Amino acid sequence: MRLLNSAMPVTLHASGIGKSFTSGSIVTPVLHDISLAIHPGELTLISGPSGCGKSTLLAILSGLQRPDRGSAIALGQDLAQLDRRALEQFRLRHTGFVFQGFNLFPALTALQQVELPLSYLGLPAKEIQQRAIEALEEVGLGARLKLRPAQLSGGEKQRVAIARAVAKAPELLFADEPTSALDATNGHIVIDILHRIARTRGTTVLCVSHDPRLISNADRVLAIEDGRILNDTFPPLQPALSVGPQEHFV
Structure with a gap:
């Protein structure tokens, strides 16, 4: 069992988070007094059944939604204190997102997909291209740069999305549910890439899923049910799958 190092910095902190959704006169509580601290260099999995509140918690911790109660602090910044423009800049410069549906543009090549968000940072064109190539090589797609989404498998599309992030x-x-649309092999490849990014880059990786395959590949698992954290565990990791610049998977 791995234990958290109390000396490690906290990059994500939730304190007393509560959230409800209202439809007409019906108020449905989704999160109940959630408090947690997440550290860099680890892949933390929020696991639970559909409708348990895990995606809502991810949205609040990433600044996509605001809590009704409590606070969400990312990199020392209270997200509730940021106006819309400041929040957009925070997400642009400090966060990356990977979704179940890939969210790729049909007309763009893999390289162009990754270059697009970099262009909003005001970087020189040469640096944008170099960083995009390196990111795609990191996820094993160095030879697929010029292909469009229709020419890629589901696993490859998700790896383009990871490279873009x-x-x-x-x-x-x-x-958010990064492996739900993938078969077992590609699911393991994707979660291994996310875990390697956490370890090699020191990135804080927060993943939500109800996919049981992810549990043994996470550093930490927060089990949520009915909007409450029931367990906080540190499962032993399984051997990683190697994904190099010249490897390709379907």
Whole structure:
């Protein structure tokens, strides 16, 4: 069992988070007094059944939603204190996102998909291209740069999405059900890449999923049910799958 080092900095901190959704006169509580601290260099998995509140918690910790009660602090910044523009800049410069549906543009090549968010940082064109190539090579797609989404498998599309997220070198990487649309082999490849990014880059990687395959590949698992954290565990890691610049998977 791995124990958290109390001397490590906390990059994500939730204190007394509460959230409800209202439809007409019906108020549905989703999160109940959630408090947690997440550290860099680790892959933390929020696990639980559909509708348990895990995606809502991820949205609050990443600044996509605001809590009704409590506070969400990322990199020392209280997200509730940021106005819309400041929050957009915070997410642009400090966060990366990976979603279940890939969110790729059909007309763009893999390289262009990764270059696009880098262009908003005001970087020189040569640096944008170099960082995009390096990110794609890191996820094993160095020979697939010029292919469009229709020419890629589901696993490859998700790896393009990961490359797009990490090319900015964000301190925080959020993944919402990143393996749910993938088969077992590609699911393990994707979660191994996310784990390697946490370890080699020192990135805080927070992933939510109900996929049991992810549990043994996470450094830490927060089990949520009915909007409450029931367990906080540190499962033993399984051997990683190697993904190098010249390796390709379907």
